[in-house]
Amino acid sequence: MYTDAGKEIFLNKYTIKPLNTGFVSTNKANYIYHHSTHRYYDVSGDVDLPVFTFYVEGNGRKILIDTGMAPTEIANKYHHKGSYQPEGMTIYEQLEKIGVKPEDIDTVILTHLHWDHCYHLKRFKNARFYVQKKEYEFAKNPIPLYYKSYEYPAIGIKPQFEGVDFELIEGESEIESGIYVYPSPGHSVGHQTVVVNTGEGEYHCCGDLVFVYDNFKEIPEIHYTITPPARFQDIVKSWKSIEDCKNRVKGKIEMVLPTHELSLVNRKVIG
Numbered sequence: 001m002y003t004d005a006g007k008e009i010f011l012n013k014y015t016i017k018p019l020n021t022g023f024v025s026t027n028k029a030n031y032i033y034h035h036s037t038h039r040y041y042d043v044s045g046d047v048d049l050p051v052f053t054f055y056v057e058g059n060g061r062k063i064l065i066d067t068g069m070a071p072t073e074i075a076n077k078y079h080h081k082g083s084y085q086p087e088g089m090t091i092y093e094q095l096e097k098i099g100v101k102p103e104d105i106d107t108v109i110l111t112h113l114h115w116d117h118c119y120h121l122k123r124f125k126n127a128r129f130y131v132q133k134k135e136y137e138f139a140k141n142p143i144p145l146y147y148k149s150y151e152y153p154a155i156g157i158k159p160q161f162e163g164v165d166f167e168l169i170e171g172e173s174e175i176e177s178g179i180y181v182y183p184s185p186g187h188s189v190g191h192q193t194v195v196v197n198t199g200e201g202e203y204h205c206c207g208d209l210v211f212v213y214d215n216f217k218e219i220p221e222i223h224y225t226i227t228p229p230a231r232f233q234d235i236v237k238s239w240k241s242i243e244d245c246k247n248r249v250k251g252k253i254e255m256v257l258p259t260h261e262l263s264l265v266n267r268k269v270i271g
Protein backbone atom coordinates (compact mmCIF):
# COMPACT_ATOMS: atom_id res chain seq x y z
CA MET A 1 0.00 0.00 0.00
CA TYR A 2 1.24 3.51 -0.73
CA THR A 3 -0.33 6.93 -1.03
CA ASP A 4 -0.54 8.90 -4.20
CA ALA A 5 -1.72 12.52 -3.82
CA GLY A 6 -3.35 11.60 -0.53
CA LYS A 7 -5.24 8.67 -2.03
CA GLU A 8 -4.54 5.20 -0.71
CA ILE A 9 -3.74 2.64 -3.37
CA PHE A 10 -3.95 -1.03 -2.54
CA LEU A 11 -1.64 -3.17 -4.62
CA ASN A 12 -2.63 -6.69 -5.51
CA LYS A 13 -0.90 -9.48 -3.60
CA TYR A 14 0.50 -12.65 -5.12
CA THR A 15 2.09 -15.93 -4.05
CA ILE A 16 5.38 -17.11 -5.55
CA LYS A 17 6.42 -20.72 -6.16
CA PRO A 18 10.08 -21.33 -7.02
CA LEU A 19 10.28 -24.06 -9.69
CA ASN A 20 13.70 -25.58 -10.39
CA THR A 21 14.44 -26.55 -14.00
CA GLY A 22 17.83 -28.23 -13.53
CA PHE A 23 21.42 -27.60 -12.58
CA VAL A 24 24.23 -25.59 -14.12
CA SER A 25 27.72 -26.76 -13.31
CA THR A 26 29.88 -23.76 -12.34
CA ASN A 27 33.31 -23.15 -10.95
CA LYS A 28 33.21 -21.03 -7.78
CA ALA A 29 36.41 -19.12 -8.56
CA ASN A 30 35.58 -18.36 -12.18
CA TYR A 31 31.89 -17.70 -11.79
CA ILE A 32 30.59 -16.82 -8.37
CA TYR A 33 33.38 -14.90 -6.60
CA HIS A 34 35.46 -12.13 -8.21
CA HIS A 35 39.19 -12.94 -8.03
CA SER A 36 39.84 -9.98 -5.73
CA THR A 37 37.61 -11.63 -3.07
CA HIS A 38 39.01 -15.16 -3.21
CA ARG A 39 40.87 -15.04 0.08
CA TYR A 40 37.62 -14.31 1.93
CA TYR A 41 35.71 -17.35 0.67
CA ASP A 42 36.17 -21.06 0.04
CA VAL A 43 36.43 -20.91 -3.74
CA SER A 44 37.77 -24.40 -4.36
CA GLY A 45 36.04 -26.70 -6.79
CA ASP A 46 32.82 -26.77 -8.77
CA VAL A 47 29.24 -26.47 -7.64
CA ASP A 48 26.00 -27.41 -9.38
CA LEU A 49 23.69 -24.43 -9.06
CA PRO A 50 19.90 -24.78 -9.46
CA VAL A 51 18.09 -22.88 -12.22
CA PHE A 52 14.90 -21.46 -10.73
CA THR A 53 11.95 -19.86 -12.41
CA PHE A 54 9.19 -18.23 -10.34
CA TYR A 55 5.52 -19.03 -10.82
CA VAL A 56 3.43 -16.13 -9.58
CA GLU A 57 -0.32 -16.39 -8.94
CA GLY A 58 -2.93 -13.92 -7.73
CA ASN A 59 -5.67 -11.55 -8.86
CA GLY A 60 -6.82 -14.23 -11.35
CA ARG A 61 -3.45 -14.05 -13.12
CA LYS A 62 -0.84 -16.73 -13.78
CA ILE A 63 2.59 -15.26 -14.35
CA LEU A 64 5.99 -16.76 -14.95
CA ILE A 65 9.31 -15.06 -14.25
CA ASP A 66 11.86 -16.71 -16.57
CA THR A 67 11.26 -20.12 -18.14
CA GLY A 68 14.41 -22.00 -17.19
CA MET A 69 17.18 -23.92 -18.87
CA ALA A 70 17.78 -26.09 -21.93
CA PRO A 71 17.61 -29.90 -21.96
CA THR A 72 20.77 -31.73 -20.81
CA GLU A 73 21.99 -32.49 -24.32
CA ILE A 74 22.03 -28.82 -25.35
CA ALA A 75 23.19 -27.53 -21.95
CA ASN A 76 26.13 -29.91 -22.03
CA LYS A 77 27.05 -29.44 -25.66
CA TYR A 78 26.78 -25.65 -26.05
CA HIS A 79 26.99 -24.31 -22.52
CA HIS A 80 28.54 -25.38 -19.21
CA LYS A 81 29.86 -28.93 -19.42
CA GLY A 82 28.31 -31.12 -16.74
CA SER A 83 25.05 -29.15 -16.60
CA TYR A 84 21.94 -31.29 -16.51
CA GLN A 85 18.17 -31.23 -16.47
CA PRO A 86 16.84 -34.27 -14.59
CA GLU A 87 13.81 -36.12 -16.04
CA GLY A 88 10.56 -34.22 -15.61
CA MET A 89 12.16 -30.88 -14.77
CA THR A 90 11.47 -28.81 -17.87
CA ILE A 91 9.43 -25.71 -17.09
CA TYR A 92 6.26 -27.19 -18.61
CA GLU A 93 6.62 -30.44 -16.64
CA GLN A 94 7.25 -28.56 -13.41
CA LEU A 95 4.14 -26.46 -14.05
CA GLU A 96 2.09 -29.57 -14.81
CA LYS A 97 3.01 -30.98 -11.38
CA ILE A 98 1.26 -27.99 -9.75
CA GLY A 99 -1.73 -28.23 -12.11
CA VAL A 100 -0.82 -25.43 -14.51
CA LYS A 101 -0.81 -25.85 -18.29
CA PRO A 102 1.53 -23.72 -20.43
CA GLU A 103 -1.48 -22.22 -22.21
CA ASP A 104 -2.85 -21.02 -18.84
CA ILE A 105 0.08 -18.62 -18.40
CA ASP A 106 -1.00 -15.00 -19.07
CA THR A 107 2.34 -13.28 -18.72
CA VAL A 108 6.01 -14.24 -19.01
CA ILE A 109 8.55 -11.72 -17.71
CA LEU A 110 12.19 -12.40 -18.57
CA THR A 111 15.04 -11.08 -16.42
CA HIS A 112 17.34 -11.50 -19.44
CA LEU A 113 17.69 -13.72 -22.52
CA HIS A 114 20.57 -16.07 -21.60
CA TRP A 115 20.02 -19.74 -22.46
CA ASP A 116 19.20 -20.83 -18.90
CA HIS A 117 16.40 -18.27 -18.48
CA CYS A 118 14.24 -18.43 -21.60
CA TYR A 119 13.75 -22.02 -22.77
CA HIS A 120 10.48 -23.29 -24.31
CA LEU A 121 9.00 -19.79 -24.74
CA LYS A 122 6.80 -20.87 -27.66
CA ARG A 123 4.86 -23.31 -25.46
CA PHE A 124 3.24 -20.35 -23.72
CA LYS A 125 0.77 -19.75 -26.50
CA ASN A 126 -1.50 -17.27 -24.73
CA ALA A 127 1.14 -15.27 -22.89
CA ARG A 128 2.42 -11.74 -23.35
CA PHE A 129 6.20 -11.64 -23.11
CA TYR A 130 8.11 -8.82 -21.44
CA VAL A 131 11.83 -8.05 -21.69
CA GLN A 132 13.94 -4.88 -21.64
CA LYS A 133 14.43 -3.45 -25.14
CA LYS A 134 18.21 -3.15 -24.60
CA GLU A 135 18.46 -6.85 -23.75
CA TYR A 136 16.44 -7.94 -26.76
CA GLU A 137 18.46 -5.81 -29.16
CA PHE A 138 21.78 -7.06 -27.84
CA ALA A 139 20.57 -10.69 -27.77
CA LYS A 140 19.65 -10.54 -31.47
CA ASN A 141 23.09 -9.28 -32.41
CA PRO A 142 25.60 -10.12 -29.67
CA ILE A 143 29.40 -9.90 -29.85
CA PRO A 144 30.92 -13.36 -30.49
CA LEU A 145 31.90 -13.67 -26.81
CA TYR A 146 28.18 -14.09 -26.08
CA TYR A 147 27.14 -16.27 -29.02
CA LYS A 148 26.68 -19.27 -26.71
CA SER A 149 24.88 -17.36 -23.96
CA TYR A 150 22.24 -16.17 -26.46
CA GLU A 151 22.36 -19.28 -28.69
CA TYR A 152 23.24 -17.16 -31.69
CA PRO A 153 22.54 -19.03 -34.98
CA ALA A 154 26.25 -18.88 -36.04
CA ILE A 155 26.99 -21.68 -33.53
CA GLY A 156 24.43 -23.95 -35.19
CA ILE A 157 21.43 -23.51 -32.95
CA LYS A 158 18.27 -21.36 -32.97
CA PRO A 159 17.63 -18.96 -30.12
CA GLN A 160 14.44 -19.72 -28.18
CA PHE A 161 13.32 -16.09 -28.40
CA GLU A 162 13.40 -16.04 -32.21
CA GLY A 163 9.95 -15.13 -33.57
CA VAL A 164 8.52 -14.32 -30.14
CA ASP A 165 6.45 -11.15 -30.10
CA PHE A 166 7.83 -9.20 -27.12
CA GLU A 167 6.55 -6.17 -25.28
CA LEU A 168 9.81 -4.22 -25.12
CA ILE A 169 10.26 -2.28 -21.88
CA GLU A 170 12.49 0.75 -21.43
CA GLY A 171 13.42 1.31 -17.80
CA GLU A 172 11.26 0.88 -14.70
CA SER A 173 7.71 -0.20 -15.52
CA GLU A 174 4.57 -1.60 -13.91
CA ILE A 175 3.47 -4.90 -15.47
CA GLU A 176 0.38 -5.56 -13.32
CA SER A 177 -0.91 -3.97 -10.13
CA GLY A 178 1.63 -5.21 -7.56
CA ILE A 179 4.22 -6.33 -10.11
CA TYR A 180 6.88 -4.08 -11.61
CA VAL A 181 10.35 -4.30 -13.13
CA TYR A 182 13.45 -2.15 -12.81
CA PRO A 183 16.71 -2.29 -14.79
CA SER A 184 19.61 -4.08 -13.07
CA PRO A 185 22.28 -4.19 -15.80
CA GLY A 186 25.80 -5.59 -15.45
CA HIS A 187 25.37 -9.35 -15.73
CA SER A 188 23.90 -8.66 -19.16
CA VAL A 189 23.26 -5.48 -21.14
CA GLY A 190 19.52 -5.14 -20.45
CA HIS A 191 19.10 -7.28 -17.34
CA GLN A 192 16.06 -6.47 -15.18
CA THR A 193 14.70 -7.39 -11.74
CA VAL A 194 11.02 -8.24 -11.21
CA VAL A 195 9.33 -7.11 -7.99
CA VAL A 196 6.28 -9.02 -6.78
CA ASN A 197 4.05 -7.80 -3.96
CA THR A 198 2.98 -10.56 -1.54
CA GLY A 199 1.40 -10.89 1.91
CA GLU A 200 4.96 -10.84 3.30
CA GLY A 201 6.06 -7.75 1.40
CA GLU A 202 7.81 -7.18 -1.91
CA TYR A 203 10.07 -9.90 -3.26
CA HIS A 204 12.73 -9.06 -5.85
CA CYS A 205 13.23 -11.82 -8.45
CA CYS A 206 16.68 -10.68 -9.49
CA GLY A 207 17.72 -13.24 -12.15
CA ASP A 208 21.54 -13.30 -12.30
CA LEU A 209 22.10 -9.90 -10.69
CA VAL A 210 23.76 -12.05 -8.02
CA PHE A 211 24.38 -15.79 -8.29
CA VAL A 212 24.26 -16.46 -4.55
CA TYR A 213 23.44 -14.46 -1.41
CA ASP A 214 27.19 -14.19 -0.66
CA ASN A 215 27.39 -11.63 -3.51
CA PHE A 216 25.54 -9.17 -1.25
CA LYS A 217 28.08 -9.49 1.60
CA GLU A 218 30.38 -6.63 2.53
CA ILE A 219 34.14 -7.10 2.87
CA PRO A 220 35.05 -4.16 5.14
CA GLU A 221 38.78 -4.93 5.12
CA ILE A 222 38.99 -3.94 1.44
CA HIS A 223 36.14 -1.41 1.60
CA TYR A 224 33.84 -3.59 -0.49
CA THR A 225 30.14 -2.88 0.07
CA ILE A 226 29.30 -6.11 -1.80
CA THR A 227 31.10 -9.24 -3.04
CA PRO A 228 31.17 -8.91 -6.84
CA PRO A 229 30.63 -12.00 -8.98
CA ALA A 230 33.39 -13.27 -11.26
CA ARG A 231 31.17 -13.38 -14.34
CA PHE A 232 29.77 -10.10 -15.67
CA GLN A 233 29.31 -8.04 -18.81
CA ASP A 234 30.02 -4.68 -17.11
CA ILE A 235 31.51 -4.79 -13.61
CA VAL A 236 30.74 -1.14 -12.79
CA LYS A 237 27.08 -1.52 -13.74
CA SER A 238 26.94 -4.90 -12.00
CA TRP A 239 28.35 -3.43 -8.77
CA LYS A 240 25.93 -0.49 -8.83
CA SER A 241 22.94 -2.71 -9.64
CA ILE A 242 23.76 -5.03 -6.71
CA GLU A 243 24.07 -2.03 -4.36
CA ASP A 244 20.80 -0.62 -5.72
CA CYS A 245 18.94 -3.88 -5.07
CA LYS A 246 20.40 -4.12 -1.56
CA ASN A 247 19.17 -0.57 -0.86
CA ARG A 248 15.73 -1.24 -2.30
CA VAL A 249 15.21 -4.20 0.07
CA LYS A 250 16.79 -2.18 2.92
CA GLY A 251 19.38 -4.89 3.50
CA LYS A 252 16.74 -7.65 3.90
CA ILE A 253 18.48 -10.06 1.54
CA GLU A 254 15.90 -12.80 2.15
CA MET A 255 13.47 -10.64 0.11
CA VAL A 256 15.66 -11.22 -2.97
CA LEU A 257 15.16 -14.39 -5.01
CA PRO A 258 18.18 -15.11 -7.27
CA THR A 259 17.80 -17.68 -10.06
CA HIS A 260 20.77 -19.77 -8.94
CA GLU A 261 20.71 -19.50 -5.12
CA LEU A 262 20.99 -23.01 -3.62
CA SER A 263 19.00 -22.31 -0.45
CA LEU A 264 15.84 -21.66 -2.50
CA VAL A 265 15.56 -25.45 -2.87
CA ASN A 266 13.94 -25.32 0.60
CA ARG A 267 11.45 -22.49 -0.15
CA LYS A 268 8.13 -23.99 -1.27
CA VAL A 269 5.56 -21.19 -1.44
CA ILE A 270 6.40 -17.58 -0.72
CA GLY A 271 3.90 -14.89 0.25
Ligand SMILES: [Zn+2]
Pocket (backbone or CB within 6 Å): 114, 116, 117, 208, 259, 260
Ligand atom coordinates in the same frame (compact mmCIF):
# COMPACT_ATOMS: atom_id res chain seq x y z
ZN1 LIG B 1 21.64 -17.76 -15.29
